[in-house]
Amino acid sequence: SHRIRVAIAGYGNLGRGVEAALAQNPDMRLVGVFSRREPSSVKLLDSSTPVYAMADIEQYQDDVDVMILCGGSKSDLPEQGPYLAKFFNTVDSFDTHAKVPEYYEALDQSARDAGRVAMLSVGWDPGLFSLNRLYGEAILPEGETYTFWGKGLSQGHSDAVRRVPGVQSAVQYTLPSENAMARVRAGEQPELSTREKHTRECFVVLAEGADADVVRESIVSMPDYFADYDTVVNFIDQETFKTEHSSMPHGGFVIRSGNTGVNTKQTIEYSLALGSNPEFTSSVLVAYARAVHRLARLNDIGAKTVFDIAPGLLSPKSPAQLRKELL
Numbered sequence: 208s209h210r211i212r213v214a215i216a217g218y219g220n221l222g223r224g225v226e227a228a229l230a231q232n233p234d235m236r237l238v239g240v241f242s243r244r245e246p247s248s249v250k251l252l253d254s255s256t257p258v259y260a261m262a263d264i265e266q267y268q269d270d271v272d273v274m275i276l277c278g279g280s281k282s283d284l285p286e287q288g289p290y291l292a293k294f295f296n297t298v299d300s301f302d303t304h305a306k307v308p309e310y311y312e313a314l315d316q317s318a319r320d321a322g323r324v325a326m327l328s329v330g331w332d333p334g335l336f337s338l339n340r341l342y343g344e345a346i347l348p349e350g351e352t353y354t355f356w357g358k359g360l361s362q363g364h365s366d367a368v369r370r371v372p373g374v375q376s377a378v379q380y381t382l383p384s385e386n387a388m389a390r391v392r393a394g395e396q397p398e399l400s401t402r403e404k405h406t407r408e409c410f411v412v413l414a415e416g417a418d419a420d421v422v423r424e425s426i427v428s429m430p431d432y433f434a435d436y437d438t439v440v441n442f443i444d445q446e447t448f449k450t451e452h453s454s455m456p457h458g459g460f461v462i463r464s465g466n467t468g469v470n471t472k473q474t475i476e477y478s479l480a481l482g483s484n485p486e487f488t489s490s491v492l493v494a495y496a497r498a499v500h501r502l503a504r505l506n507d508i509g510a511k512t513v514f515d516i517a518p519g520l521l522s523p524k525s526p527a528q529l530r531k532e533l534l
């Protein structure tokens with residue numbers, strides 16, 4: 208059977224990560240990258256792969272089995288997702304949790320009208336952590352679920368800060384509360400507000416002439432991203448930014464602390480330790496691109512989340528091989 212033809216829409220940290228991840232999956236091949244920038248200015252890891260202008264993307268709908276959308280969730284995907292789902296089977300990492308229901312409906316409309324598949328919110332959170340929150344509740348109905356991230360770089364929050372007028376460069380680190388994590392691990396099943404679990408810290412390089420107080424206020428009050436957290440904003444120069452904030456480690460864990468029987472303590476913990484947040488997220492996107500291709504061939508169309516995907520569809524191994532090797 209032919210290799211799955213994959214393309215990338217939007218070439219940033221995620222786009223680069225998808226390019227690298229595809230090279231690790233021999234049943235797939237990268238047929239092209241689409242960018243809103245001048246194609247000749249976009250430098251890929253493998254310069255032999257063509258870069259096309261986003262404006263021309265509709266012309267390639269018959270050359271691509273799955274389009275992996277690597278735009279920012281704050282302002283790229285809300286427009287690109289529903290649009291591209293009309294022409295391609297798509298996968299994206301949409302992570303503005305508060306807006307998932309409306310984004311799902313928009314994708315579902317486009318995908319069903321086109322007879323295609325559109326997978327949203329694939330990655331680790333949302334994505335693999337979402338699956339583990341579901342497993343925890345379904346398996347241990349009596350209990351509490353906790354999600355902690357970091358200390359590490361959130362790409363969604365960093366992208367959101369980069370979109371603030373007056374910001375030239377920016378990264379955002381998420382810091383989990385040590386006290387909150389200790390209480391959860393001790394099995395206390397505490398009630399914890401959003402603010403009690405994490406704080407956020409940004410490092411920003413201001414654009415020429417921008418007002419630091421105005422930029423800080425725009426960040427700390429930003430709905431869905433910062434408003435519910437205590438956030439520190441540090442202003443640094445470009446040189447410091449480049450030397451001190453170029454790596455993107457992250458990680459975290461999902462804990463289900465529950466009880467069975469009369470009062471038997473049970474704990475499920477799933478954790479990630481990521482040397483590169485974008486490269487890991489991209490590896491998840493590529494595995495789900497395989498599932499999207501298979502669902503499209505089965506004509507199982509419309510919007511899908513990780514909750515809708517049988518795990519076997521992710522694997523290049525046949526069901527018989529999986530039963531033999533991994534069960």
Ligand SMILES: NC(=O)C1=CN([C@@H]2O[C@H](COP(=O)(O)OP(=O)(O)OC[C@H]3O[C@@H](n4cnc5c(N)ncnc54)[C@H](OP(=O)(O)O)[C@@H]3O)[C@@H](O)[C@H]2O)C=CC1
Nearest residue numbers: 217218219220221242243278279280300330331332362363
């Ligand atoms: N679900 C999950 O677990 C995760 C989700 N994510 C999501 O992935 C999204 C993308 O993250 P990330 O790749 O870090 O975002 P980037 O800021 O690196 O890229 C976003 C877009 O910006 C454009 N761009 C990239 N580099 C440049 C540049 N040098 N100059 C001008 N434009 C540029 C690209 O579009 P173009 O090529 O068209 O110019 C790109 O698609 C995040 O917003 C987040 O929501 C990330 C990690 C985990």
Ligand SMILES: N[C@@H](C[C@H]1CC(C(=O)O)=NO1)C(=O)O
Nearest residue numbers: 302332333356361362363381
């Ligand atoms: N979507 C996140 C992935 C994880 C990280 C995170 C956070 O630090 O707030 N929330 O979810 C990202 O863009 O990195």
